[in-house]
Amino acid sequence: MKILFAAAECFPFVVTGGLGDVISALPKALKKLNQNNDVRVVLPLYSDIPQEIRDKISFVKSITVKLSWRNQYCGIHMVELDGIRYYLIDNEYYFKRKGIYGHFDDAERFAFFCKSVFEMLPHIDFIPDVIHAHDWHTALIPIYASLKYKKRAEYSSIRTVFTIHNIQYQGVFSKEIMSDVLDIDASDLSTVEYDGAVNLMKGAIELADAVNTVSPTYAEEIKMPYYAHGLESIINERSYKISGILNGIDVERYNPWTDAHIAKKYSAKNPEGKTVDKAEIQKEFGLPADDSVPVIGIISRLVEHKGFDLVACIIRQLLEENVQVIILGKGDAHYEDFFGTVASQYPQKMSVKIMYDTALASRIYAGADIILMPSKTEPCGLVQMVACRYGSLPIVRATGGLKDSIHDGENGFVFNDYNAHHMLDTINRALAAYNDKEKWNKLIQNAMNSDFTWKSSAKKYYELYKK
Numbered sequence: 005m006k007i008l009f010a011a012a013e014c015f016p017f018v019v020t021g022g023l024g025d026v027i028s029a030l031p032k033a034l035k036k037l038n039q040n041n042d043v044r045v046v047l048p049l050y051s052d053i054p055q056e057i058r059d060k061i062s063f064v065k066s067i068t069v070k071l072s073w074r075n076q077y078c079g080i081h082m083v084e085l086d087g088i089r090y091y092l093i094d095n096e097y098y099f100k101r102k103g104i105y106g107h108f109d110d111a112e113r114f115a116f117f118c119k120s121v122f123e124m125l126p127h128i129d130f131i132p133d134v135i136h137a138h139d140w141h142t143a144l145i146p147i148y149a150s151l152k153y154k155k156r157a158e159y160s161s162i163r164t165v166f167t168i169h170n171i172q173y174q175g176v177f178s179k180e181i182m183s184d185v186l187d188i189d190a191s192d193l194s195t196v197e198y199d200g201a202v203n204l205m206k207g208a209i210e211l212a213d214a215v216n217t218v219s220p221t222y223a224e225e226i227k228m229p230y231y232a233h234g235l236e237s238i239i240n241e242r243s244y245k246i247s248g249i250l251n252g253i254d255v256e257r258y259n260p261w262t263d264a265h266i267a268k269k270y271s272a273k274n275p276e277g278k279t280v281d282k283a284e285i286q287k288e289f290g291l292p293a294d295d296s297v298p299v300i301g302i303i304s305r306l307v308e309h310k311g312f313d314l315v316a317c318i319i320r321q322l323l324e325e326n327v328q329v330i331i332l333g334k335g336d337a338h339y340e341d342f343f344g345t346v347a348s349q350y351p352q353k354m355s356v357k358i359m360y361d362t363a364l365a366s367r368i369y370a371g372a373d374i375i376l377m378p379s380k381t382e383p384c385g386l387v388q389m390v391a392c393r394y395g396s397l398p399i400v401r402a403t404g405g406l407k408d409s410i411h412d413g414e415n416g417f418v419f420n421d422y423n424a425h426h427m428l429d430t431i432n433r434a435l436a437a438y439n440d441k442e443k444w445n446k447l448i449q450n451a452m453n454s455d456f457t458w459k460s461s462a463k464k465y466y467e468l469y470k471k
Contacts, residue, residue: 008132009045012141029254033458049092051100072187093120111177118144134469136165140175143208150211166212175204215246218384219405223248251384252458265366272452285371289355298438301372306335311378317424331356369394392451415451
């Protein structure tokens, strides 16, 4: 089968979150599943792509892409990494900028990208069976496929899959840009219009051949107003073609036996090194190195929907216990300031680093005993899976992929209600388990042996493509 992934980010080119990890790992898993699968990836050629990767990229050819009244340069570039061919779409006006999202003309930038994906295909001699588009940035792919390209003979057999990684971000724009910027005829307004605006995710849900989310629970949750951010009616109308497939993680990338960022390598069969890594992370965060004190780590954006209102509510009460808390992340200023202040009041028990640092994150996974992830919503979540891989037991709220991947008392701890004291009760259950070393070590083994590989997920995606 010939499969083309289209996305706005992909590790190791550019990555801001879980989407980039998925676009890196799933194509490789599909290729490993069946060597006859021809799996390729296309993304924009951003200026933020590291130079060491840019040096490997080769120019294929240039074409012109028509976007409404504009005829724009499109450079097609290519690089092969780990057996996967990656195409990169070049246009310096759109993509030679700092940062990949948040620009005033994001609608036009990604419309150009989506149009370029189709225009590129004859020039690389690759007409896929399936184009798999991800999140609103590529929502125009199933829209253009249905409204424009399936009318052409060479594109008529292409089918589209659209994955919702986070329904909160829908690609909502003024109706005035529809024909002039997005190159969609006024007669097709009803397809993409929702609540008085152009909503690209809504259009993709309408027109894609199949739609999925990144966990089975999230696929059910987004039928409800609390989770759907206004799209519940269209989700329920199109529920017959919506499914959920739990993400996996790249177990080669996240591997405490080979991780170059941690002080001492270890594995489920040889777990002793984790004690060394715990002492190192305590020292790195300026806390007393004491193996008898459980370390709770938080690796997250510091925003409310990640549960930080709950953490803020009980943090001082928690710090009265025999525990240490370390936080790594950036986010809302009031949370950055609040947790920094609390840490200064409990310098022997809490430390905060306001930054993003993947190497430091690895050291926290390796050194912490517990990883706290009390999200209000979480479509899938990778942190809890990586935590299990490193033998740090997750404490999660039962939502989205957290509910599907962590099972209370088996490979972590779960609380149901979005309530600070229910969370604190669950933390206390975990701290009590920590003091029962036989029970704790069994939980660690269960966590480290949890199957979060992409193998089973890739099989489900392959069945979806065949369907």
